[in-house]
Amino acid sequence: MRDLVITLVVFGSLPFILKRPYIGVLMWVWISVMNPHRLSWGFAYSFPFAAIIAGVTLIGLLVTRDPKKLPMTPIVCTLMAFSAWMGITTIFSMWPDESVVMLNRVSKIMLMTFATIMLIKTQKQVQLLIWVLVGSLGYYGVKGGIFTVMTGGGSIVWGPQGSYIEGNNEVALAFITIIPIMFYLYMSAEKKWIRWGMAASIMLCSFAALGSYSRGALVGIAAMLFFLWLKSPKKVLLGGLMVLMVPFAIAFMPDKWSTRMETINTYKEDSSAMGRINAWYMAYNMAKDRPLGGGFEIYNRTAFELYAPVPEDVHAAHSIYFQALGEHGFIGLGIYLLLAFLTWRKASWIVRVSAKREDFKWAGNLARMIQVSLLGFGVGGAFLSLLYYDVPYYLMAAVVSTGYIIEKTLAAEAAAARVAARDAARAAQTEAHAQAHSAAAP
Known part of the structure; x- marks a missing residue:
């Protein structure tokens, strides 16, 4: 069925x-x-x-x-450069056959990100994009939150099979990324049932993130909550809720959850954590030896024997930054960080421009929450191999589209103001001529 x-x-x-x-x-x-x-x-x-x-x-x-013109903004140009650079590193990759397969998958995400920027051009379309993202991830967050509450946090929450977020760590980061966007919908909603629904979804997604037993997610949650409070226009209310809910949520989880989270302070005694550090060294050493990086699919015994301090401890990158570094070299990492910086700067511009405009209030709130979302992803992603996870790219596209809407509106207003000023000048000139003609008449 x-x-x-x-x-x-x-x-x-x-x-x-x-x-x-x-x-x-x-x-x-x-x-x-x-x-x-x-x-x-x-x-x-x-x-x-x-x-x-x-x-x-x-x-x-x-x-x-x-209209379907691709706006050649700094963000779009940098995303183009990143896509092209991944093609170059694939040509010179250590394992070209495997790299081509992954490049094909990543290229589809990049292509549809460009299509999103080209086709999402109105406030309504941006809102629909946000609702689809929230609904798509919120389904698993609400489901996972209910599961965590019903089991008392005794079982691990997993993501959808065959996706980028199938693992418990990955799906937890997805929840962290989408919670600020849910908060945007909560702030924007006019109907009470939508606000209550978003509030309940935020709480359940938070429980689902905790129920993933992901230590990286805990760090990401802390960063996300801090910046969510910092960016919120209702700091007193949100701060009070956090003071009440965060201790309750942590106390709700069982002792084995607390025991696992406490290993953050003793990472040198944890084999999983040390395996990640070993993979980071491998990526760094590979980038030093190969300026173009190793290409996709470099996490195998041969690569670790060549570049890792502990050759037999083979791990995935477990970091978006070291993943970019190992696969695409220092240039690839630099382009990726530049993309993040430009997106953040554009969102900040949207916030500034919308501060005194009621008609842009939605854009300012959305830009703030996207900043919180991307910051949570940036912190949590430091411990996960999610460089090609598509949601941050769609949020980036939402920033570009929102900026386009504002720029188009401001340009139209400026053009209208110029026409009005020109018409006023002509009217004044005509009146002056008429007065001069009347004065000259006998």
């Missing part, structure tokens, strides 16, 4: 995507982030829904008469 429902929804949306290709972006985000087909047990489980949606969306993009 689930297979049939998902198939009908996807194929039923295709005619609408051709007519309005931004719907294809929303469908792509839903399929790629939520992976609803992984909730089925039949033919839909491995059916290429994402490829079909992407193909129809790109066709719609080509034939639509709607």
